[in-house]
Amino acid sequence: MYTPKTTLTEEQLAIMNGSKGEVLAKVAETVIRYGDMFGAKRLIPVTHGRGHLVTSFGLSLLKPVYRTMDELIGAGLKVEEGFTMDPRPVDFVNVKCNPLDRLLFSTVLYGKQKDYEEQLKKLGLAGDDAFSCACYFDEMGNVPKKGDILSWAESSAVNYANSVLGARCNRNSGMIDIFGSILGYVPEFGLLTDEGRRAKWKVTVNTTKKPLPQILGSAIGLKVTEDVPYVVGLDKWIGTELTDECKSYLKDFGAATASNGAVGLYHIDKITPEAVELGESLLEEGYKEYVIDDAELERVRNSYPVMWKDPDKKGSLAFIGCPHLSANQLREWSENILNALEKAGRKKVAVRTVLCTAPPVAEEFRKTALYEKLYATGARVTSICPLMYTSNPLTKSRRLMTCSNKLRTYSMARYYTDGEMLDIISGAGSKA
Amino acid sequence: MKEFKGRVINAGYFKGEAVVSHQGVNTLATFQKSALAGAKSVTVSDQNNPDLFGKNITGKALCLPQTIGSTTGGMVIQVICSMGINPACMLFSEHIDSLAGAGIILSVVWENSDIIAIDMLGDEFLSTVKTGDTVEVLEDGTVRIV
Numbered sequence: 001m002y003t004p005k006t007t008l009t010e011e012q013l014a015i016m017n018g019s020k021g022e023v024l025a026k027v028a029e030t031v032i033r034y035g036d037m038f039g040a041k042r043l044i045p046v047t048h049g050r051g052h053l054v055t056s057f058g059l060s061l062l063k064p065v066y067r068t069m070d071e072l073i074g075a076g077l078k079v080e081e082g083f084t085m086d087p088r089p090v091d092f093v094n095v096k097c098n099p100l101d102r103l104l105f106s107t108v109l110y111g112k113q114k115d116y117e118e119q120l121k122k123l124g125l126a127g128d129d130a131f132s133c134a135c136y137f138d139e140m141g142n143v144p145k146k147g148d149i150l151s152w153a154e155s156s157a158v159n160y161a162n163s164v165l166g167a168r169c170n171r172n173s174g175m176i177d178i179f180g181s182i183l184g185y186v187p188e189f190g191l192l193t194d195e196g197r198r199a200k201w202k203v204t205v206n207t208t209k210k211p212l213p214q215i216l217g218s219a220i221g222l223k224v225t226e227d228v229p230y231v232v233g234l235d236k237w238i239g240t241e242l243t244d245e246c247k248s249y250l251k252d253f254g255a256a257t258a259s260n261g262a263v264g265l266y267h268i269d270k271i272t273p274e275a276v277e278l279g280e281s282l283l284e285e286g287y288k289e290y291v292i293d294d295a296e297l298e299r300v301r302n303s304y305p306v307m308w309k310d311p312d313k314k315g316s317l318a319f320i321g322c323p324h325l326s327a328n329q330l331r332e333w334s335e336n337i338l339n340a341l342e343k344a345g346r347k348k349v350a351v352r353t354v355l356c357t358a359p360p361v362a363e364e365f366r367k368t369a370l371y372e373k374l375y376a377t378g379a380r381v382t383s384i385c386p387l388m389y390t391s392n393p394l395t396k397s398r399r400l401m402t403c404s405n406k407l408r409t410y411s412m413a414r415y416y417t418d419g420e421m422l423d424i425i426s427g428a429g430s431k432a
Numbered sequence: 433m434k435e436f437k438g439r440v441i442n443a444g445y446f447k448g449e450a451v452v453s454h455q456g457v458n459t460l461a462t463f464q465k466s467a468l469a470g471a472k473s474v475t476v477s478d479q480n481n482p483d484l485f486g487k488n489i490t491g492k493a494l495c496l497p498q499t500i501g502s503t504t505g506g507m508v509i510q511v512i513c514s515m516g517i518n519p520a521c522m523l524f525s526e527h528i529d530s531l532a533g534a535g536i537i538l539s540v541v542w543e544n545s546d547i548i549a550i551d552m553l554g555d556e557f558l559s560t561v562k563t564g565d566t567v568e569v570l571e572d573g574t575v576r577i578v
Contacts, residue, residue, distance in 0.1 A: 030541050037441065037533045054503050061470060064514040065507060068542055109468070153503040173506025173534035190530065225456050225500060226529055262456060262500035262529060305479050391468060409480060410461055410502065 002029050005036040006187060012043055015183070023075035027179045034176060035187020043185035044192070046151045048144040048167065049081030050126065051181035052135045054153035055174040056086035057388050058113030066112060068175065069119040072182065079124035079181040084135040084142045086154050087324065087356070089113065089388030094380045095354055101394055109392060123178065131383060132358035134251065134324040136160055139360040146273055149192060151180025155264075156255035156323045156406065162265040164242065164250050166273035168192045171226075171264040191264050197274065198284045199230035199267055204291045210237040211297055212417055213249045214405040217256025219300040223290050226262035230283050232269040240270045248326045252404075255323050259406040307412040308399045314351070315401040315414065318425055319386040321356030322404035330357050330365055330381070334374040340426035341377055350427030351401070353379040356386055379425070387411060436557040438573045441528055441549035442540055446521045446569040450493045450561050450577075453483040456500035459508050459531060462489075467511055474517050483563070493567045494519035495558060499532040509535025513545035521548035521569050525558040550575060 004016065014020075016028040035043065055065060072078075090097075090105045090113075097105060117125070126142070133154055135142040144150055146166035152158050153172045161167040170190045172180065180186040190196040201224045205211060211234075220229050238246050250268070257263035267275040267282055274282060320333055333355055341347065355374075357365070362383050365371050371381065390400055390411040400413035401424065408415040416424065458478050465477035473490035499505055509532065512518045518539075522532065528551040539545035550573050561567065561577050568576040 026541060030537055033537045033541070034530075034534055037528060037537070038530065055507055059468070061467060061515070062507075062511060064510050064538075064543060155501070155503045158503065171503055171530050173531045173538070174504045175507050175510065175538055176534045177503075226498060259501060262498070262531075307479050391464065409458070410464070412479075 002033060004032045006032055006040050007042050008032070012185065021075050023071050024077060024183070027077070027183055031176070031179050031183055031185065031187060035189060038187065038189040040187035040189040042188055044149060044188045046149050046180060046184055046186055048148035048150050049181070050142050051079050051083035051177060052142060052152040052154055052157055053083055053085050053174065053177050056131055056385065057089040058110050058116035060108060060111045062112070065175070066116065066119065069123065073119060073122045077182050078122065079178065082124045082126040083178070083181060084126050084130040084132065084140060085120065086133050087131045087383055087385035087388070089385055091382045091384045094382040095384060095389060101392060104392060104394060129359035132324050133157060133385065134326070134358055136165065137326060137358050137361065139327065139364070140358055149186060151177055151186050153177035155258035156251070158264055159254040159258040159266070160251055162191055163254055163267070163272050164247060171262065197228065197265060197282070199282050200224070200227040200284050200287055201229040202283055202287050202289050203229045203231045204289070205231060205233035206291055206293045207297065208294055211292070213253035214256050214403065215297050215301050216292065217253040218260040218405045219292055219297060220266070220290070221257040221259065221261025221263050222300065224261060224263060226264070228265050228267065229263065230267045230269065230275065230280065234268050235270040238271070242271065244326065244328045246271065248329050251323055251326065256405040259409045304408060304415050306414050308414060309397070313399055315399045315424060317352045317354070317398060318401045318421060319354050319356065319390070319407060319413065320403060320421065322386050322402065322407040324383070325355060325357040325361070327361045327364070330355060330361060331370060334370050336422055337377060337379060337425055338373055340422050340428060344426040344428045346427050348378045349425050351424055353425050354386070355379060355381050357381060357383060359383045434560055434577045436553045436575045438523070438550040438553040438575060440573040441533070441536055441551055442547060443571045444521070444546055444548035444569070445571060446493060446548055448492060448520060448566065450495050450563060450565045450567045451484065451487055451489050452495045452558065452561055452563045453481055454497070454558060455481060455483065456498050457481065457484065457494070457496045458501035459499045459505035459535070460502040463508050463512050466517065467508065467515065471517065474512065489519050490517045491520050493521045493523055493569065495523045495525070495561050497526045497558060498524060498529040503531060505531030506534030506538055510538040510543060513539035513547055514543045518545070518547050521550070523553055523557070523567070523569070523575055524551035525553050525555055527552055
């Protein structure tokens with residue numbers, strides 16, 4: 001039997017020792033051992049009960065996950081306040097596949113999707129539309145408040161909740177997310193503590209133009225890895241108010257810090273809640289410094305490898321929206337594509353184009369005239385996870401393009417800036 | 433022979449080949465392709481990690497600072513342990529990160545895995561050990577480069 005180092009209440013200790021069944025005891029032991037590894041002094045209650053799970057895909061090989069879920073269901077356990085999930089992996093209506101792709105997705109890769117979703121429903125899935133990496137969108141209804149304690153996973157969602165919303169969540173792994181939500185407690189360490197939220201890096205943005213969030217986030221993630229950065233100088237470019245536009249910028253910036261490094265929290269001087277409240281007092285004594293100028297961003301951008309077999313060939317499929325596009329980003333991209341096509345004298349997109357957004361955002365957007373115009377160009381709107389789509393081994397021979405640094409990192413997709421991507425989609429550029 | 437002492441996360445004895453990454457190991461990017469393909473061993477697929485890209489790490493001592501990247505990381509470690517294609521041990525120069533930590537615990541508690549994990553071996557460990565070196569890992573967290 002495991003001897004915990006964390007100080008537990010009588011109730012918590014009893015649960016670990018099996019007072020509420022063998023399966024919940026294993027759940028508790030996992031959470032407690034996890035905390036012990038990081039010197040947690042106690043378990044604290046999850047105050048925002050709605051969870052968010054990262055493992056949304058019914059990959060056939062995830063047998064340990066399904067087995068564990070069956071154990072939880074068999075023991076009558078569930079997340080009482082429900083949970084949202086990362087996006088589904090496939091959408092055969094809006095992201096068309098050839099018969100071979102379809103066969104591979106349906107049987108080999110995600111053959112367990114239907115069964116897995118049935119498991120999720122029994123465990124507290126919040127609804128049929130509860131699938132987005134950006135669960136914190138108002139439309140998704142999973143918005144914690146400042147100071148809330150969460151048991152979430154999904155690196156970009158944790159990063160956003162900590163940084164932009166001021167909630168508190170560690171960079172939990174898949175499975176730890178649902179265990180904490182079921183148990184109702186998480187170990188107090190790291191980003192759940194005041195000390196763990198202090199910054200080890202002061203990053204100064206010293207550019208001559210507004211930095212692209214995807215590349216700025218990438219540069220910072222690569223430099224600070226898992227540390228907390230305090231970023232100064234960005235307010236000059238994105239203002240000091242958390243408008244929709246600012247939040248969308250920070251969403252993409254944060255996802256790049258989290259995927260190119262392991263950043264779970266960042267502070268932006270004069271913008272994010274704790275930076276507004278505490279300013280540079282958030283910097284730890286002896287903090288390190290990193291200055292980012294135009295040349296540094298160029299260096300980082302040029303360091304991205306091109307994984308295509310033939311880099312000189314044209315791209316064949318463009319993915320936009322990883323993490324999912326917000327409503328204002330979806331509108332902006334649609335308008336930009338239409339304008340660029342008009343300027344280029346084209347009616348149809350020059351390359352297959354897929355825009356990814358949260359299901360309720362997509363549903364509202366599909367009611368608009370703008371959607372009809374976009375649809376007529378051949379571009380499609382979906383709510384899948386493009387990363388899951390590109391995990392198809394058949395895509396190796398294709399030339400995927402993205403303006404997401406997260407998708408670039410985890411796939412063979414080639415990175416283009418938003419502007420370059422627009423040129424490619426409209427046929428104005430020569431690169432695709 | 434050089435000797436280092438770390439903290440035991442999951443104890444065990446190992447003697448075999450080291451594979452070294454001087455940068456954070458992106459768990460999802462590293463294991464994704466081999467896991468998806470149901471491969472018999474892991475050939476590292478992380479294009480951003482020149483130290484590891486294309487190398488086989490199954491049954492070896494993976495020496496690294498920490499893991500980075502997607503929060504599927506822990507579950508990915510659980511899966512590769514369940515498939516039996518995991519590195520025999522993970523030797524961290526720094527404090528283990530939350531994703532790798534979760535992965536090790538999930539593997540031990542839910543998969544009865546015997547994956548060895550030692551952390552806090554120090555920067556000197558990572559600057560000393562080289563890919564292809566033979567390392568010996570003892571139950572008490574001692575790591576010898578022999």
